[in-house]
Amino acid sequence: MTLKQLSVFLENRPGRLSHPCKALSEAGVNILTLCLADTEQFGILRIIVKEWEKAKAVLEKSGCVVNVSDVLALEIPDRPGGMESILAILEPNAINIEYMYAFTLKRGSNAVLIVRVDKPELAAKTLRQHHIAPLDTGTFFGLA
Amino acid sequence: MSTMPIHPDSYADFLTPAELHRIQLHRLQTVVRASYDHVPLTRARMKERGLKPEHIKTLADIATLPFMQKTDLRDTYPYGLFARPMSEVVRLHASSGTTGKPIVVGYTRDDMNVWTSVMTRTLSAAGLNKNDVIQNAFGYGLFTGGLGAHYGAEALGATVIPISGGNTERQIMVMQDFGVTAIFSTPSYFLHLIEAIEACGTGFKDLKLKVGVFGAEPWTDAMRAHIQERAGIKAYDIYGLSEIIGPGVATECCQQAGLHVFEDHFLMEIVDPDTDQVLPDGAEGELVLTTLSKQAIPMLRYRTHDITSIIAEPCACGRTIRRIRRISHRSDDMMIIRGVNVFPSQIEAALLKVEQSLPHYQIVLSRMGGLDQIEVQVEVTEEMFRDRVSALEQLQKKMSTAIEHVIGLRANVRLVEPQSIARSQGKAKRVIDKRKEEANQ
Numbered sequence: 001m002t003l004k005q006l007s008v009f010l011e012n013r014p015g016r017l018s019h020p021c022k023a024l025s026e027a028g029v030n031i032l033t034l035c036l037a038d039t040e041q042f043g044i045l046r047i048i049v050k051e052w053e054k055a056k057a058v059l060e061k062s063g064c065v066v067n068v069s070d071v072l073a074l075e076i077p078d079r080p081g082g083m084e085s086i087l088a089i090l091e092p093n094a095i096n097i098e099y100m101y102a103f104t105l106k107r108g109s110n111a112v113l114i115v116r117v118d119k120p121e122l123a124a125k126t127l128r129q130h131h132i133a134p135l136d137t138g139t140f141f142g143l144a
Numbered sequence: 145m146s147t148m149p150i151h152p153d154s155y156a157d158f159l160t161p162a163e164l165h166r167i168q169l170h171r172l173q174t175v176v177r178a179s180y181d182h183v184p185l186t187r188a189r190m191k192e193r194g195l196k197p198e199h200i201k202t203l204a205d206i207a208t209l210p211f212m213q214k215t216d217l218r219d220t221y222p223y224g225l226f227a228r229p230m231s232e233v234v235r236l237h238a239s240s241g242t243t244g245k246p247i248v249v250g251y252t253r254d255d256m257n258v259w260t261s262v263m264t265r266t267l268s269a270a271g272l273n274k275n276d277v278i279q280n281a282f283g284y285g286l287f288t289g290g291l292g293a294h295y296g297a298e299a300l301g302a303t304v305i306p307i308s309g310g311n312t313e314r315q316i317m318v319m320q321d322f323g324v325t326a327i328f329s330t331p332s333y334f335l336h337l338i339e340a341i342e343a344c345g346t347g348f349k350d351l352k353l354k355v356g357v358f359g360a361e362p363w364t365d366a367m368r369a370h371i372q373e374r375a376g377i378k379a380y381d382i383y384g385l386s387e388i389i390g391p392g393v394a395t396e397c398c399q400q401a402g403l404h405v406f407e408d409h410f411l412m413e414i415v416d417p418d419t420d421q422v423l424p425d426g427a428e429g430e431l432v433l434t435t436l437s438k439q440a441i442p443m444l445r446y447r448t449h450d451i452t453s454i455i456a457e458p459c460a461c462g463r464t465i466r467r468i469r470r471i472s473h474r475s476d477d478m479m480i481i482r483g484v485n486v487f488p489s490q491i492e493a494a495l496l497k498v499e500q501s502l503p504h505y506q507i508v509l510s511r512m513g514g515l516d517q518i519e520v521q522v523e524v525t526e527e528m529f530r531d532r533v534s535a536l537e538q539l540q541k542k543m544s545t546a547i548e549h550v551i552g553l554r555a556n557v558r559l560v561e562p563q564s565i566a567r568s569q570g571k572a573k574r575v576i577d578k579r580k581e582e583a584n585q
Contacts, residue, residue, distance in 0.1 A: 007531040009524045063563050069531045
């Protein structure tokens with residue numbers, strides 16, 4: 001029950017971020033949410049889009065190097081301690097969180113947490129045992 | 145002739161052409177005979193051409209001999225070209241080769257004496273004598289620069305301070321406190337020293353420094369003008385290479401108009417790098433050197449890949465040994481970084497080791513604080529791109545370590561976006577050298 005995330009390599013200098021964004025907007029691809037990791041020399045743009053295969057092709061055609069990875073999308077209550085409940089499940093099971101980012105839903109009072117872990121299968125199974133189901137693609141884009 | 149007092153060894157700089165040619169021919173015949181008898185590679189190549197040592201009857205006959213290349217030293221690593229047993233070899237030096245293994249050169253006791261003598265003549269030509277206090281900032285160690293210059297300066301009778309390279313603060317302190325009159329270093333390091341001296345408010349007028357002997361890397365007349373003006377000294381260019389002897393192959397005199405080659409020990413030819421034909425005096429081509437007196441590793445017609453031309457006109461200093469023009473460029477893609485010879489193919493080999501397939505890359509050379517910096521830009525491919533920052537940083541480190549392992553110098557690896565390295569006709573320009581422009585500023 002994982003979601004596809006696209007990662008794009010960027011050099012850390014002015015103007016580099018607009019290149020992939022422009023390619024996507026010209027192709028009519030809407031970025032649902034994103035996260036930018038950066039070091040002194042380079043950055044990684046991570047995006048969630050509905051049609052990831054199309055977006056990947058568009059980005060590659062525009063000269064970007066793209067990596068596809070599986071992430072978990074978890075719906076959590078948008079209130080203090082909402083995220084903590086997730087960590088409380090993953091951490092004791094030796095599942096390492098590599099990074100995460102979140103966004104709030106337009107409707108309702110929940111937020112969605114995008115989590116990249118080292119063992120996605122185990123993480124999904126463990127979460128389900130705790131009655132937290134990672135969102136599948138259909139449900140995810142239905143909510144967003 | 146100059147009124148400058150010279151060292152007795154320097155009399156060989158003033159031989160008549162007839163005397164010089166007689167010495168050269170005798171030494172050439174001796175070195176060809178020794179190579180034929182003791183170096184299997186040379187003997188095999190001469191036999192292939194039906195050549196015997198006794199076929200060398202005139203100096204012009206040298207053109208019949210096969211060339212030697214840097215790869216010959218590499219292929220016979222470490223001692224394959226040695227013509228004397230190790231019991232007669234008293235010194236080894238090494239410089240970087242093309243595969244990570246260095247090139248090893250050896251010296252007999254007589255070779256050491258010749259090396260010392262040509263370095264003494266070099267320093268004497270720069271106007272130095274026993275009254276000078278010399279700060280030798282060439283690197284000591286396997287590199288031939290430091291010890292070669294050291295022995296020459298000592299034989300001159302000068303006071304030698306074996307400070308080696310680096311530690312700028314200490315260099316300045318020594319220069320001030322020890323009453324240094326001459327310094328040996330790479331020109332780029334001296335540029336750095338100039339800035340440091342000016343920054344600390346010492347100023348050159350309070351120093352006794354009057355001469356700089358610079359070598360081990362290419363530099364320009366613009367750099368010389370800059371150094372002489374800022375430091376108020378005379379800056380001399382010297383030329384040499386480990387394969388031939390180290391520093392001491394050629395030097396400028398007080399005229400600073402080309403470098404006198406010590407022709408009694410090194411026979412020079414200029415050849416067309418494409419056709420291998422010997423070119424006349426004045427024509428630009430590749431410098432080819434034959435060691436006339438070297439015993440441990442005699443080199444016959446060694447291709448230096450340095451581009452220059454012979455100045456046959458007599459020099460105002462009175463020396464009769466001919467000059468070559470300052471080396472302008474090379475016929476191959478060898479880079480000289482911090483005095484170390486580096487080929488792009490070495491960096492390529494290191495990158496291949498890490499990634500299995502060769503990414504597009506570019507080597508950017510620059511200079512910071514007088515020291516050469518190497519940046520290797522590598523275009524990220526789908527195969528090497530990972531979603532995690534730590535994985536990419538690890539990849540950079542792996543590439544950097546692999547390069548350092550091969551060339552012996554630290555290189556900063558920078559990952560860049562695909563297609564960001566400019567290509568002309570589909571081929572990327574491998575080396576961008578920003579050092580010259582920076583030095584001229």
